[in-house]
Amino acid sequence: MNLIDLAQRMQLAMHIPDGFLSVPVALAWWALTIVMIGIAVRQIGDSLNERQIPLMGVMAAFIFAAQMLNFPVLGGTSGHLLGGALAALLLGPWAGILVMSCVIALQALLFQDGGLLALGANIFNMGIATAAIGYFAGMPLLRLFGGKRWGLVVAGFITAWLSVMVAATLTSVELVISGLSAAVVFPAMLFVHMFIGIGEGLITVAALAFVVSTRPDLAATLAGYLSPEALRRPVGRGSMIGVTGVGLLIAVGAALLSPLASASPDGLERVAEDKGFLDQALGPVFNLLPDYTIPGLDGPVSTILAGIIGLLIVFALVYGVSLLLRGRGEGRAIGQQSGSRSGD
Amino acid sequence: MLELTDLCYTYPDGTEALRHINLRIAEGEKVALVGPNGAGKSTLLLHLNGVLRCRTGAITVAGHPIADESIRQVRAQVGMVFQDPDDQLFSPTVFDDVAFGPLHMGLDEQDVRGRVLRALDQVGMSGFERRMPHHMSLGQRKRVAIATVLSMSPGVLALDEPSAGLDPRARRGLIDLLRSLPQAMVVSTHDMRMVAEVFPRTVVLAQGQVAFDGPSEAILGDGELLERYGLERP
Amino acid sequence: MLELTDLCYTYPDGTEALRHINLRIAEGEKVALVGPNGAGKSTLLLHLNGVLRCRTGAITVAGHPIADESIRQVRAQVGMVFQDPDDQLFSPTVFDDVAFGPLHMGLDEQDVRGRVLRALDQVGMSGFERRMPHHMSLGQRKRVAIATVLSMSPGVLALDEPSAGLDPRARRGLIDLLRSLPQAMVVSTHDMRMVAEVFPRTVVLAQGQVAFDGPSEAILGDGELLERYGLERP
Amino acid sequence: MTLSTNALDRYIDGQSPVHGLDARVKLVLALAYILAMALLPPGAWAGIAVSAALLWWAVLRSEVGLRMIITRAFVALPFALVAVTLVFTRPGAPILRIPLGPWVLTATDVGLTAFVSIVLKSWLSVQAALLLTATTHFTDVLYALRALHLPKVLVAILSFAYRYLFVMIDEAQRMLRARECRSAELPGRRGGGSIRWRAGVVGQMVGTLFLRSYERSERIYIAMLSRGFSGELRTISPRALSSSEQGLLLVGGATLAGVVLVSYLLV
């Protein structure tokens, strides 16, 4: 097992090297990143104590090491964690941002995974955006399900999957603004990361469930929203916006996934089992590339149209369900409070 | 049961960790592997189930040489337990952990359940199935770590420093456990008292070579030999 | 030098870890703290420099009781070394680590530099200033861990299981180092041989209470006492 | 010596003038070089050649081995796959037609220039970063970051992260190895479990590692308290840059600026 190979192979997916971003894009994202990190440093300084410094340092090392834990997916490829959503879910959004920023900075400084000029963008995509999704999608979703175990599973999976997709989308956006062809970058990045996101989701859920069941006290103190009281609190208006946004993003994802899902009705697992995960995932990308590189085809247009219609339907569904659950959640919150007293 | 012929191993960075090792371990034989830090004990153990592969030399397990095709079967034959049980125990409950090996072997649930219960019984940890390894004492975790490989019913156990870090009482329990297990064993250790109590045969490694291979009494009584290899008297 | 009167401690979860401990340690006195796992040894050590604070009872260090105002002086007086050097050495280089204490005592840079060099010299690790802890062996890291508190020139050292995990040779080096240091020491350990060689006085803790306090020979020669507290003969 | 040290540390020990140079100077020059690469317009072959010559001269003086730097810099090249399409999508004079079933891919000169420029610039940027890491202890990079006024908290987190990287990676590696040892199969039976199960096991390993990391951070915090930490991190202040070091910074910066400017004039 060659560590260098391992470290490199797993990182290449999203770390933009120097040279691919135009200078204005790189600098603009640096500015964004600096502002966000500044806010995060502030927030941490205000809300938490000096205990957080060693904690966050060790957590950055933890994420780094956790990325090395992989599982074989047939065909010589392996799945592993990126960790942004997990960091935000376990540590809270601001600590999550700082931890992930340090991880990505270390990867660039120590191993040249991702460039230095592109570091601002890389930190934003894989650190800040993923942590933000972890918080803005994860927290309301967790509350929506009222602290149920299956809620943790569903919310964790969705959050993790979304965080990967959002990071991939942002990466693509930056590359495209820098002058690369949108018709190549978007499908290639999103397609591959739809699968990477599934691995991310599975690992995140298992890790989250492990921590919550082994050290519930810890999960609650580190990220306040994993505490039982916070989970039972009804979802407010602000969070509903978050949930709505999540619904939207899921819908986009579903639209993107639909061609694949229809190709293998038994689900992704079967595909992965029989044929090899990424081989299967990458194959179509390379088949698709020529389609998309030829300008003026009506194929993409119809796909996008279908996607948008699907998006609207799913969006309406998610919104409806969330409204329904919200009503039920309030009723249950009271019932559980009285129940827990006698139960303890 | 286990036969190493002319085993050599050099780490990628050039460290020559093992040099021309020849060893035979019979069925049910218990062998202690001692020697100073860096002698190559852990490296040798890692060869027994093919985690490290020798370039020259050969290892046969129950008559079959270790090869790419057979590597997974070899792992069912040779149960490897590492020093730090936290590395070995990564599941939320003891049951899941002990079940990992059998599940990975593709056994059906009934069988897995039976094996888990039997393995836990062997190490004296029955009733701990639902407990979290994270919340148990070091001695208990060491026992469970041994159970995680016993559930695969291996013919040989390879243990790396099993008694390190245990307090005297837990260590006593471990010694009794090792004596009671019927499997062949290769156990690396710095604990010469355990050697005296459990292992009839001792192999001394020094700088990657077998410096002594014979009855434990012979070496334990020989102060000069012990001194030479940086070992303690028991 | 150090005086504990009627020390009690209960962890927030309700574990009564220490009960009515009374101890006096004179200047330069070397005391071993032994007892089974969970006896409260580590908990007691954490009280000596005020990381844990007793609710009842009192501790005085060099005549001054531990209080919020004096806590910094106390920490300079009592140097605490934890079992795992990876916890103790948290800086990227040896120099930074050994300088951490003096810097936080508010000394000027010239003085800090001098203390670092002296402390490293005392533990025999001169020349390692620029090295990173992860490039060093366990024995070396344990020595540097001791240097990190020596640089604060404490009057008392509190060491938690310093010999755990060392091979016999490194352990020998550690024993010689401990004998050579002039400071008073309270050392928790399971290693009864080290007790015999280094410590004239032994305190046995059992279930949070002092079960024995007296000359080490007395307990080391008393098989029945050792047995009762789950200790080994040296 | 740990499992991961050799494989992960990219510092190559040496006594060369480049090794001896202050980390702040090296860091700033490397950043300036990478910025200059990004600013070079496509097709500025002369500029690229001069930059390459400058960098390789520095590599040669550093005694870390030009071949090592050049080959290791290829790691970023797979990313160039994304850029290869520039060849066919940028409008310009057609130079090559590749028939592909019903379609034809047309390579243009402008596209080719853009693609080759990006790949070369990216490759040189990676080499500059590699030279920095190969000749500078990361601990010195941390000092440099502190001297360059990165917030103290961030530098502190980075140095803790760097220190514990190796400890954690070792833990992760040992877990992987332990799992590998129990990943057995029986003859004639298909093992390995489902993908979901395998991913779940990795998740549990991640969770285990998280708890171990968290508990370690608590112990570290106690160790810090024991040595007088009271909320404010103190460090030895960095020395001032010497005038020759400042001179080197100026000359280096000016040269790179010159290369970029001239390239714009030439293209």
Ligand SMILES: Nc1ncnc2c1ncn2[C@@H]1O[C@H](COP(=O)(O)OP(=O)(O)OP(=O)(O)O)[C@@H](O)[C@H]1O
């Ligand atoms: N991953 C590695 N890469 C390079 N060298 C290694 C590696 N692991 C061990 N070594 C070296 O190989 C030699 C044998 O190491 P090994 O760990 O087998 O010794 P050991 O007898 O188990 O020691 P200990 O008693 O400390 O466990 C040592 O010189 C060690 O430094």
Ligand SMILES: Nc1ncnc2c1ncn2[C@@H]1O[C@H](COP(=O)(O)OP(=O)(O)OP(=O)(O)O)[C@@H](O)[C@H]1O
């Ligand atoms: N943070 C904690 N919270 C609650 N209980 C604790 C905590 N730390 C220790 N304990 C408990 O306090 C008691 C004393 O523990 P302590 O660690 O002091 O024992 P010890 O003598 O150092 O044992 P060992 O030989 O295993 O190091 C034990 O029962 C232990 O379970």
Ligand SMILES: [Mg+2]
């Ligand atoms: Mg070993």
Ligand SMILES: [Mg+2]
């Ligand atoms: Mg203890």
